[in-house]
Amino acid sequence: MTRRRRAVPPGSAGARRAAPLPAVILGSGIWHLLRGRRGLRLSRGEIGETPFGPSRPIFSTVLPGGRRVLLMTRHGEAGYDVGAWSVNYRANLWALKDRGADLVLSTSACGGIDPRLSVGTFVVPHDLLDKTTRRAKTFFEGAGLGIVRHGQPFCPALRAALAEGLAAVGVRHRLGGVYVCTDGPRLETPAEICSYAREGATIVGMTVAPEFALSRELELCYATLSWVVNLAEGVVPRPYRPDLLFEGMATEEELAEGDRAAARLPEVLAAALDRLSSDRACDCRRAMEHYKQRGDIGEDFRTWVKRT
Ligand SMILES: [Zn+2]
Incomplete structure (x- = not known):
């Protein structure tokens, strides 16, 4: 793998000519892919x-079956170089949109809060609790834009495609769930997990917010495919293991199970995209419509914010 560190200016001729492509954002736990x-x-x-x-x-790659997608990693291509709390979510999504992406499928390793979830299970969350406090959450700082509904925080068409893709590939999964997003870097306390469970959360992670909301501001369809890599603190008693990832929250067997699940991600993403219609029925791509109709913004998203 090589990387050319060439900048693509926003709105460049090359970017404008790029054909629309699905974009995939890979989270942690995927480096072996x-x-x-x-x-x-x-x-x-x-x-x-x-x-x-x-x-x-931003890379181009081909998923199993031959579909070409834009691909980006949140944290690095070889390891966890950029923490979830340091990811430039705005730049990442803006750049993907600028390259012609009109949908984003992300992957997100998560902890299981619902004790019925076992490690290695894929989850397609339908809702989210955003507990992050130190992240830029809008493209429209200092402007009056961005008041958009989140009755469905994740694109229903992408969620349906993921559901079909998971069934087609035949991996263990659960449809629906509430992802609670924390700031990190520390992991949660047992009381916090208890509190999140009472609020309805079923899985916990550090990355999906504000990615989901920023995608909506750019009229990108967005959904995340989570998979359980450990059970959250206090869900099951686990001795402290300083020698292991998550310090013993997942056993060695569970860590291997999580890796095996992650290895199926490209197949699942490909199967989901194969089942997604280009005229998908969702409102994500009209999220800013009322601002356009009011004349606050034009059609070109590149004009929606002032350059700094
Ligand atoms: Zn959508």
Whole structure:
């Protein structure tokens, strides 16, 4: 894998000519998908220069079955180099949209709060609790834009496609769930997990907010495919293990199970995209419509914010 650190200016001729492509954002726990002969083959990465700074490199890759997608990692291509609390979510989404993406499927490793969830289970959440406090949550700082509904925080058409894709691939999964997003970097206390459970959360992670809401502001369809890599603190008694990832919250067997699930991600994403119609019935791509009709903004999203 090579990476070309060439900036693509926003709104460049090349970007405008790019054909619409689905975009995939890979979270943590997926690095083995990017290595070796059987790993995803990535093009040279291109960093998008945006009004919010540089994005993560954008790659082109081909999923199983031959579908080409734009691909970005939140945290790095070889390891956890950028923490969830330091990801430039605005730059990443802006750059993907600028490259022609009209939908984003993300992956997100998560902890299971619902004790009935076992490690390795895929979850397609339908709702979210945003507990983050230190992240830029809108593209429209200092402007009066961005008051948009989140009755369905995740695109229902993408969720339906993920459901069909999971069933087609035949992996263990649950449809629906509430993802609670925390700031990190520390993991949660037992009391916090208890509190989140009482609020309705079924899984916990650090990355989906504000990604979901920023996508809506750019009229991108967005959904996340989570998979359980450990059970959350206090859900089951687990001794402290300083030698293991998550310090013993997942056993060695469970860590291996999580890796096995992650290895199926490309198949599931491909199967989901194969089942997604280009004229999908959802309102994500009209999220800013009332602002356009009022004359507050034009059709080109690149004009929606002032360049800094
Ligand atoms: Zn949608």
